[in-house]
Amino acid sequence: MKIGLEVHVALPTKTKLFCSDLAYENQEEPNSNVCPVCLGLPGSKPVLNQRALEISTNIANALNCKISERTWFVRKVYFYPDLPKGYQITQLDGAIGTNGYVAVHGKKIRIRRVQIEEDPARITREKDYSLIDFNRSGVPLNEIVTEPDIFSLEELKDFIDELRSILYYQGININQELKTDLNISLAETRVEIKNVTGVRNLIAAAEYEIARQSELIKSGKKIAAETRAYKEDSNETVSSREKETEEEYGFTFEPDLTFYDTTRITIQKPIIASTVAADLANKNDYGEKTIRELILFNRRNLSLLSSIKKEEFKDGVSLIEKFASFGIDDYSEKEFKDMLKHDVSSVEKSDFMFMLGREKKPEQKAGKPEIEAGIKEMLSSDRGLMERGLKDEKAMSFMIGKIKEKYHVTGKEAADFIRKVIKSMSNN
Amino acid sequence: MTSKFLQLEKAEYAKLVEQLKKENERLNAFNFIDETEKDGKIISVKDNICVKGMPATASSRILHGYVPGFNATVVDRLEKSGFSVVGKTNMDEFGFGSFGLNSEHPAKNPFDEDYVAGGSSSGSAVATAVMKNHVSIAESTGGSISAPAAFCGVVGLTPTYGVMSRYGLIDYASSLDKIGFIGKSADNIRDVMEKTVGGDEKDTTSLSKHISNENPRRLYVVDNLMDGVDEGVKDRFEELLSKLSSMGYTVEHISIEYLEYSVPAYYILSMSEASTNLAKYQGFKYGFKVKDFSLNYNDFFMSARKQFGKEAKRRVILGTFIRSKSIKQKYYEKSLALRRSIIDKMKKILENGFIITPTMPIFTPKINEVSDINPVEAYSMDMLTVPPNLCGFPHMSFPYFYEKGMPLGAQVITDHFNDYSLLDFLSEWEKDFKYRFKKEVG
Numbered sequence: 095m096k097i098g099l100e101v102h103v104a105l106p107t108k109t110k111l112f113c114s115d116l117a118y119e120n121q122e123e124p125n126s127n128v129c130p131v132c133l134g135l136p137g138s139k140p141v142l143n144q145r146a147l148e149i150s151t152n153i154a155n156a157l158n159c160k161i162s163e164r165t166w167f168v169r170k171v172y173f174y175p176d177l178p179k180g181y182q183i184t185q186l187d188g189a190i191g192t193n194g195y196v197a198v199h200g201k202k203i204r205i206r207r208v209q210i211e212e213d214p215a216r217i218t219r220e221k222d223y224s225l226i227d228f229n230r231s232g233v234p235l236n237e238i239v240t241e242p243d244i245f246s247l248e249e250l251k252d253f254i255d256e257l258r259s260i261l262y263y264q265g266i267n268i269n270q271e272l273k274t275d276l277n278i279s280l281a282e283t284r285v286e287i288k289n290v291t292g293v294r295n296l297i298a299a300a301e302y303e304i305a306r307q308s309e310l311i312k313s314g315k316k317i318a319a320e321t322r323a324y325k326e327d328s329n330e331t332v333s334s335r336e337k338e339t340e341e342e343y344g345f346t347f348e349p350d351l352t353f354y355d356t357t358r359i360t361i362q363k364p365i366i367a368s369t370v371a372a373d374l375a376n377k378n379d380y381g382e383k384t385i386r387e388l389i390l391f392n393r394r395n396l397s398l399l400s401s402i403k404k405e406e407f408k409d410g411v412s413l414i415e416k417f418a419s420f421g422i423d424d425y426s427e428k429e430f431k432d433m434l435k436h437d438v439s440s441v442e443k444s445d446f447m448f449m450l451g452r453e454k455k456p457e458q459k460a461g462k463p464e465i466e467a468g469i470k471e472m473l474s475s476d477r478g479l480m481e482r483g484l485k486d487e488k489a490m491s492f493m494i495g496k497i498k499e500k501y502h503v504t505g506k507e508a509a510d511f512i513r514k515v516i517k518s519m520s521n522n
Numbered sequence: 523m524t525s526k527f528l529q530l531e532k533a534e535y536a537k538l539v540e541q542l543k544k545e546n547e548r549l550n551a552f553n554f555i556d557e558t559e560k561d562g563k564i565i566s567v568k569d570n571i572c573v574k575g576m577p578a579t580a581s582s583r584i585l586h587g588y589v590p591g592f593n594a595t596v597v598d599r600l601e602k603s604g605f606s607v608v609g610k611t612n613m614d615e616f617g618f619g620s621f622g623l624n625s626e627h628p629a630k631n632p633f634d635e636d637y638v639a640g641g642s643s644s645g646s647a648v649a650t651a652v653m654k655n656h657v658s659i660a661e662s663t664g665g666s667i668s669a670p671a672a673f674c675g676v677v678g679l680t681p682t683y684g685v686m687s688r689y690g691l692i693d694y695a696s697s698l699d700k701i702g703f704i705g706k707s708a709d710n711i712r713d714v715m716e717k718t719v720g721g722d723e724k725d726t727t728s729l730s731k732h733i734s735n736e737n738p739r740r741l742y743v744v745d746n747l748m749d750g751v752d753e754g755v756k757d758r759f760e761e762l763l764s765k766l767s768s769m770g771y772t773v774e775h776i777s778i779e780y781l782e783y784s785v786p787a788y789y790i791l792s793m794s795e796a797s798t799n800l801a802k803y804q805g806f807k808y809g810f811k812v813k814d815f816s817l818n819y820n821d822f823f824m825s826a827r828k829q830f831g832k833e834a835k836r837r838v839i840l841g842t843f844i845r846s847k848s849i850k851q852k853y854y855e856k857s858l859a860l861r862r863s864i865i866d867k868m869k870k871i872l873e874n875g876f877i878i879t880p881t882m883p884i885f886t887p888k889i890n891e892v893s894d895i896n897p898v899e900a901y902s903m904d905m906l907t908v909p910p911n912l913c914g915f916p917h918m919s920f921p922y923f924y925e926k927g928m929p930l931g932a933q934v935i936t937d938h939f940n941d942y943s944l945l946d947f948l949s950e951w952e953k954d955f956k957y958r959f960k961k962e963v964g
Contacts, residue, residue, distance in 0.1 A: 130592055134802050136580075136692040136809075137572040137590055139725050169798045171845070173823055180801025223815075344845035346854070349696035349795055351726050 097250055097300065098242035100275040101257065102235050104213070105149050106265040111212045111234035112140030112183065124227040132232035134178030139350050142167075146210060146234040147190070148359050153236055153264050154191025154208040156364035163357050165190045167210070167348040175226060176214035184211035184237070186345055190356065196240075196260065198252045204241035211235050242277060250300055254293055259367035262390055269293065276300060280307040283317045287331050290324045299324035303331050365396070374399055378407040388414060392423075398430050406434055413438065420446060460501035462511060469497060469515045484520055525713035527563035527605075528655050528964040535559050538608065541963040542653075549639075550629045551648035553579055555609040562606035564964065565714070566649045566658040569610040570617060571701065572690040573597050576607065580692045581615045581625040584829040585809040594690020595722045596659055596701050603717045611645030611658060613666075616800065617694040618642065618833040620669050620903045621892050628889070632674055633928050633960055637886050640670030646704045647674035654964040657705040657714045661691060663698045664788050665907025668919035671704050672881035672931025675921045675958065677948060679703045679711055682938045683914030684729045687722030695795035696727070698788075698911060706957055708948035715941070735942035739771050740875030741934075746777040750905055751883040755930070759880045762922050762932055766878075769950065774875075778867050780860060784909045787857040787864070789901055790844055791912075794854055797841025800834065803827070836897065865913040872915065872937040876947070879906045881919040881931035906933060916941040920948055924958060 110117050113131035130138035147165075154161055166188035169181040191208035213233040218225040238257070244250050258268050274296050276287040285307070290299045303322070310317050322331040367389055374389075375382035388411065389396040395414055402410045413433055417425060420443050429450060436449055447453040460468075473480040483490040494512045498504060530538060539557050546552050553569045554577050567573055570580040572590035574597075579585040597607065614624040622629045622644025629644035631637035632651040639648050646658035647670035660667045662680040671678025680702040688699055701718075705711040721730035743763065748756065763773050805812040805826020812826050830838065844853050871877060883905060892900070910917040910933075917935040924930070936943050 130590075133807070135590065136578065136585065136588065136802065137592070137594060137690040139689050141724060141726050171798050171801055171842075173801070173804070173819075175804075175806075175819060178802065178807065180804065181798050342846075344798070344842055345847075346794060346798060346845050347697075349727070350693075 095245055095304065096242040096277075096279050097244035098277040099238075099240045099244070099253075100277075101238045101240075101268075102213075102273040103238070103261060103266050103268055104271060105146050105234040105236060107143055107145045107149065107234050109143055109145075110232035111143050111146050111210070112232055115229075115232065117233050122229050124225070124229060127229040128231070132178070133228055134180075134231075140183060140348075142351060142354065143234060147354060147356070149264065150190045150208065150210045150236055151356050151359045152362055152364070153238075153261070153266075154194065155361050156260050156264055156366070157191065157194040157196060157205045157208060157238065159191030159194030159205060159208055161191055161356055161361075162188055163355065164188070164353045165210075165356055166353050167351050168345045169348050171344045171346075172342070174214070175224070176217050176231070178215065178228065178231060182212060182214065183348055183351070185209035188353075196253060196256050198249065198256050201243075201249075203243045203249075203253050205238060206241050207237075207239045209237045209239070211237055242279070247297070247300055247304060251297060254296065256368060258293075259386070259390055260364070263365035263367055263393065272296070276303070278303050278307065279317075280304065281311055281317055283319045285317065285320060285322060287322045287324055288334065291326075295324055295326055298329055299331055302329060306331065367396075370396065370400075378404045380407055380411065384411065391418075394427075398427060401427065401431075402434065409434060416446070422447075422450075422452075425450070460503060465497070465501050465503065465512065466515050468501065469512065470519060473516065473519055480516065480519060483516060490516070525709045526655050526707070527565075527657070527710060527713075528653060529563050530561055530606075530964075532559050532561045535561065538564065538964055542608065545652050545961075545963060548630070548635060549632055549648050549652065550612050550625075550627045551645045551652065552609040553577070553581060553612050553645065556607065560606045562604050564608050564653070564656070565600060565605045566609055566611050566646065566653075566656070567594075567597060567607050568643050568646050568658070568660045569613055570661060570692040570694075571597065571659060572692070573607050573610065576610055578610065578692060579809075580617070581613045582803075582830065582834065583626070583810060584803045584805070584826065585692075587811070588809040590690070592690065594701075595687035595724060596718045597690065599718045600659070600714065605714075605717075609649075611643070611649050611660075613645055614642035615831045615834050616692070616796070617661065617663050617666055617699075618796075618831075618837055620665065620900060621887070621889075622670060623889065623893055624831055624833045630889070631886060631928075633886075636888050636890075637928065638673060638889050638892060640673035640882075640886075642666035642670075643678075643704060644670050647671050647676055647678070650674070650676045650704045650706055651959055652961060652963060654962045655707065655710060656964075657703055657710050659701065659714075659718075660704045661699060661701050662907075662911060663694045663700070663792055664911045665904045667702045667704060668881045668907045668917065668931070668933055669904070671919040672921070672929070672933075673886045675924075675929030675931075676704055676706050677708070677711060677921070678919045678931075679705075679715070679941070679944060680911065680917050681715065681719065681941050682733075682916045684727055685719050685731065685733065685939070685941065687720075687725040687728040689722055689724040689728075693795075693799040695792035696799065697795060698792055698914075700911075700914070706959075708945045708952055711948075712942070712945045715945075731939050733942055734940050735946050736937075736940050737943045737946055738875045741766060741771045741773045741878045742871055742875055743773060743775050744778050744781060744877060744879065745775050747781055747879060747906060747909070749782075750902065751880055752885065754925075755880050755883060755885060758923050758925065758930055759932065763878070765922075769954075772875075776871065778864075778871065780864055780867065781909055782905075783860055784864060784912050785901055785905055787860040788904070788908045788912045790853045790857040791861065793837045793841035794844045795841070797838045797845065800830070800838050803830075805829075833897075861912055864909065868909065868913055868915060868935075869937060872935065872940075876943075877910075877935040879933050879935075881906060881933040885925055885930065886928045910935040914938065916944060918944040918948065920951060921957065922951075922955070929958070 171181040189209040194205035195202040215231040216227045321334045371386035574593045612629040619641040621638040622641035629639040643660035646660035667678035686701040722728045919931040
């Protein structure tokens with residue numbers, strides 16, 4: 095069995111790949127985040143988002159690719175209503191990264207290419223018509239193309255898991271949106287399942303397709319070279335009755351753009367979460383799985399766990415979990431370090447918050463001398479108030495209530511004490 | 523420098539419009555004349571360059587109804603300098619043609635309406651010929667400024683590729699398209715060019731670079747380019763060379779290897795790019811709209827693409843063929859290599875002087891003489907204008923003779939970023955040359 099993938103991930107840039115419209119489209123009114131460039135209007139020209147180039151260079155590096163010192167773009171020409179220019183600006187020979195790999199349990203899954211490309215518009219299909227939302231048109235993507243080096247469903251899962259952990263530290267959460275073209279061949283013939291959305295569907299589609307092809311082989315039937323689609327509702331793949339060959343795309347140099355020099359781009363040393371988790375586990379004698387989950391849950395957790403000593407490590411993990419269980423997400427490294435000095439294993443949230451300095455200290459009950467001094471001070475400056483209280487029981491009760499509140503005292507005994515003090519004052 | 527434009531007050535504008543409409547009935551110079559009252563220095567703009575609020579059709583039915591909501595950078599820069607756009611000039615559809623005939627209503631030669639205006643910037647040349655002190659913003663991919671300038675007796679300047687922003691230009695072949703100028707005075711063209719050159723953040727291929735005016739006073743005649751030139755044109759050209767040597771230019775005859783392959787290399791590259799640039803015309807977002815939404819997408823799409831004229835269809839089909847994987851190396855990549863090689867060879871020459879050629883290999887033809895010629899014959903008419911266009915070298919066609927009342931043009935080519943030397947050359951030429959025009963309005 096051979097599986098190869100073309101994985102599409104959206105880059106975390108503020109603006110689109112070739113214009114200055116915002117790149118995140120979900121919250122917007124349809125077709126509100128558009129301009130002549132991403133609508134492909136005649137006369138408009140693309141201008142490359144430099145941030146997208148920087149991020150892509152770092153992704154290619156994290157996937158162990160050879161970085162093209164001079165990268166360029168091509169036009170992939172095909173006709174579809176979601177493609178306003180009639181071609182997609184993407185990369186091929188001049189792709190940002192080539193010949194990389196992802197190490198999965200010691201095996202290298204080769205990466206053929208990492209390419210920068212623009213997302214087409216979003217089509218919503220209704221019963222009698224379709225709607226097109228160009229807010230998505232021009233959102234920057236990376237397409238990561240693997241060699242057919244994945245040999246089992248387990249390897250597929252592990253590869254995706256590893257890819258997730260690498261991309262997470264490049265600012266990409268593939269749980270949010272992942273689009274994959276899946277190539278599976280159990281025998282000689284290659285079947286492509288296009289446009290599978292999400293990790294869960296990817297695994298389900300692969301599982302179904304492996305079963306389908308095995309069944310065909312077992313019963314001596316021929317597997318057709320074809321493009322299929324995964325249907326989420328029925329959990330199956332169905333033939334799309336189309337087969338496009340590369341030739342039909344008529345790839346050609348994108349002459350509205352130029353050659354881009356990547357040697358001036360700062361490449362950060364990539365954080366490979368699985369490697370880091372293994373190192374931390376080894377160093378601190380702690381479970382790798384938990385560490386991995388924590389550092390893939392929040393990037394801050396990695397710096398917290400990396401900054402503490404072995405003897406604090408277990409407490410550190412508990413503390414991170416404590417923060418999470420109390421729903422506190424906005425704490426600093428300093429706050430974390432301070433909290434680590436305390437034993438918080440059985441602390442309630444309110445006390446935890448108090449220790450953290452987020453809530454005021456609960457007020458202490460005042461002692462009798464303090465209350466007496468306070469009443470005297472108050473009433474000596476306002477004798478009118480005192481006389482009203484002496485004449486009118488309602489006014490007296492009100493006064494007692496206020497004083498109880500002020501000094502955080504409760505109960506009949508306290509009330510009697512206050513009444514006694516007030517009365518004693520009238521005798522002066 | 524003394525530039526002098528047709529400058530109008532608002533009250534005078536309606537009269538100009540009226541005069542132009544009348545001329546336009548005869549000559550088809552304009553696809554659109556703006557009747558909205560305006561003042562300032564009057565310019566016109568080729569119909570493949572976007573002017574906010576004015577239709578931009580590139581003379582194609584598929585763009586009927588397209589009104590861009592933005593200005594091309596060149597238009598923006600001119601409007602900020604006190605220029606006003608009077609209208610959009612006729613052209614061969616998307617720039618595909620050398621005679622101006624690939625248009626629903628072809629422009630006609632202002633000297634004699636039986637003759638072609640040249641193309642593809644036909645309307646810009648005609649508008650310049652019929653308006654006082656006019657400059658038109660035109661565009662050349664393979665000779666679309668030089669050819670009509672020569673046939674209409676005006677000056678056509680095509681700048682170095684990249685010095686003029688292409689933002690707002692409706693693309694033909696992006697790596698070859700150059701916005702330029704058609705005018706009838708060196709000073710006017712220089713003024714407009716100075717106000718519009720320079721890099722633009724909206725066009726990645728544009729650049730800001732110092733433009734020089736080096737003139738080594740040497741002219742090279744490329745003998746192997748002259749083979750296909752009409753004998754009569756050759757004779758006139760010899761007379762021009764004599765005149766120029768009497769003005770102090772040294773004339774040298776040379777040959778440049780591969781230059782005769784410029785035309786096939788140019789058509790392969792330009793058709794290849796054109797076939798992708800025209801992919802956006804699908805009939806449902808702007809311009810021509812398919813009414814029948816019950817068609818499936820392929821049929822819907824086909825019914826939109828039927829709106830293209832014959833030459834546009836030819837170039838889309840040939841360009842698509844050239845891009846196909848199995849033959850791309852044979853034609854496209856070979857043409858890229860040829861272009862590279864021809865640039866190097868021409869550059870060596872241009873470092874030491876101008877190259878001078880007749881602009882067109884024939885005298886201005888009558889419309890009925892060229893309306894039925896086959897495409898290969900038509901493409902061969904570009905043999906003299908294609909080399910500098912293919913290589914992005916600045917070049918200028920200027921009128922130098924009137925043969926039986928019809929103008930004749932010659933073309934000077936210079937090195938990249940030495941554009942202003944061409945205008946210096948023209949200023950010198952204008953001292954002893956009198957432009958002739960049949961009728962000028964404004």
